[in-house]
Amino acid sequence: MTTPTAVAKIRVLIAKPGLDGHDRGAKVVARALRDGGCEVIYTGIRQTPEMIAEAALQEDVDVVGLSILSGAHLELFPRIVDELKKRGMDDVLLFCGGIIPEEDTTALDRLGFRAIFRPGTNTKDIVKFVYDHVKK
Amino acid sequence: MEELVQRLLAGDRRALARVISRVENETAEGRDCLRALFSYSGRAHTVGITGGAGSGKSTLAGALAAEYRRRRHTVGIVAVDPSSPFSHGAILGDRIRMQDLALDPGVYVRSMASRGALGGLAPTIDDVVAVMDAFGFDYVIIETVGAGQDEVEIAGTALTTVLVNNPGTGDDIQAMKAGILEIADVLVVNKADHPGADMLVSQLQALLTLAPANSRRPPVLKTNAVRGEGLGALADAIDEHREYLETSGKLARQREIDARHQVLTAARAILLERVRRATSEAEIEALVSRVAARELDPHSAAETLADSLYS
Numbered sequence: 001m002t003t004p005t006a007v008a009k010i011r012v013l014i015a016k017p018g019l020d021g022h023d024r025g026a027k028v029v030a031r032a033l034r035d036g037g038c039e040v041i042y043t044g045i046r047q048t049p050e051m052i053a054e055a056a057l058q059e060d061v062d063v064v065g066l067s068i069l070s071g072a073h074l075e076l077f078p079r080i081v082d083e084l085k086k087r088g089m090d091d092v093l094l095f096c097g098g099i100i101p102e103e104d105t106t107a108l109d110r111l112g113f114r115a116i117f118r119p120g121t122n123t124k125d126i127v128k129f130v131y132d133h134v135k136k
Numbered sequence: 137m138e139e140l141v142q143r144l145l146a147g148d149r150r151a152l153a154r155v156i157s158r159v160e161n162e163t164a165e166g167r168d169c170l171r172a173l174f175s176y177s178g179r180a181h182t183v184g185i186t187g188g189a190g191s192g193k194s195t196l197a198g199a200l201a202a203e204y205r206r207r208r209h210t211v212g213i214v215a216v217d218p219s220s221p222f223s224h225g226a227i228l229g230d231r232i233r234m235q236d237l238a239l240d241p242g243v244y245v246r247s248m249a250s251r252g253a254l255g256g257l258a259p260t261i262d263d264v265v266a267v268m269d270a271f272g273f274d275y276v277i278i279e280t281v282g283a284g285q286d287e288v289e290i291a292g293t294a295l296t297t298v299l300v301n302n303p304g305t306g307d308d309i310q311a312m313k314a315g316i317l318e319i320a321d322v323l324v325v326n327k328a329d330h331p332g333a334d335m336l337v338s339q340l341q342a343l344l345t346l347a348p349a350n351s352r353r354p355p356v357l358k359t360n361a362v363r364g365e366g367l368g369a370l371a372d373a374i375d376e377h378r379e380y381l382e383t384s385g386k387l388a389r390q391r392e393i394d395a396r397h398q399v400l401t402a403a404r405a406i407l408l409e410r411v412r413r414a415t416s417e418a419e420i421e422a423l424v425s426r427v428a429a430r431e432l433d434p435h436s437a438a439e440t441l442a443d444s445l446y447s
Contacts, residue, residue, distance in 0.1 A: 034225035
């Protein structure tokens with residue numbers, strides 16, 4: 001055990017938009033990032049785009065990770081990106097995970113998602129992705 | 137920095153969020169912001185909510201904030217959760233219990249990791265509370281990490297401390313012990329629909345009669361935070377405590393005590409930082425090894441380190 005020193009920690013919001021209630025994946029990712037030394041804000045299931053953007057603003061996060069299994073990502077993600085932009089939060093790092101078909105990759109890339117983590121991803125890769133992309 | 141401070145004072149929540157991060161990360165810019173903002177603080181009433189893990193602190197904080205909103209007050213909430221002693225990461229999950237406030241422009245919720253602080257709060261909690269106070273919230277609610285018997289720091293951070301108890305968590309001897317129960321200004325029995333709630337209320341009341349006759353007796357209230365019951369009485373009790381502080385002259389004294397605590401805590405941190413700068417890691421390492429091998433005692437080693445400031 002060591003005492004944490006006053007260094008800037010990477011702050012990550014893990015959010016589940018939409019109506020599916022299966023948050024095992026979101027929790028696994030949150031836990032992996034915690035063990036990787038991040039401060040992870042988890043807001044629970046059934047978040048609206050406004051709620052996610054507002055939480056990102058209030059918590060001043062560096063990263064927003066979205067988990068979705070319902071198939072509504074192309075419906076909801078653009079609205080979340082919009083709400084973030086509206087609040088001047090267009091500099092946060094975005095990634096997503098869950099059940100997301102390969103054919104949607106380009107659309108999500110264009111929206112600004114820098115990574116999509118599908119089932120079977122090693123959580124170490126997610127932690128590495130965050131540390132590679134956030135300068136602190 | 138000045139622009140950020142001006143935006144914060146003009147009510148920009150993004151600026152508030154960014155200033156809090158700088159203060160929390162103890163950057164030079166954060167200290168400058170605090171310097172510029174400090175004279176604007178001291179107007180909010182600060183309410184601490186403490187109690188065991190799972191006692192309902194977050195839900196109660198959310199429900200109390202909703203009650204304040206019904207009374208047309210604005211509210212800032214700082215909710216602290218523990219940092220891992222190993223990875224230094226944290227899961228901050230208090231927002232989950234405050235969903236009803238998510239889009240209310242009169243409420244701002246910030247999660248903080250304890251970052252190694254003992255006592256149930258975070259190293260920079262007083263500074264973050266001062267920033268929220270300067271922003272202009274009427275009330276700032278501070279929620280501690282799940283506290284056991286001895287996490288009493290909250291009493292030095294908040295003007296009114298609310299201690300959350302639950303039925304079925306020990307007999308009345310638990311409540312007689314020194315520590316956390318002594319710092320409560322208002323006692324709440326939450327989850328009041330659970331069996332044993334009335335029993336706990338009377339046990340707590342009976343214990344409070346054992347206190348010296350001239351001391352203020354904290355009220356004991358029942359709440360059911362999930363269902364939003366008992367919150368009006370709680371908000372009233374907090375306001376009554378505020379009035380008591382003002383009329384008894386204790387408010388001024390409390391502010392003196394808190395200021396002293398903050399100054400000395402900051403001084404300690406600055407001195408430690410200076411010691412670390414005045415000595416090399418190798419010197420510290422050498423002293424530490426001798427202590428670990430029992431060749432030197434920790435106090436003598438620390439004195440050697442402290443003396444490095446004068447050499």
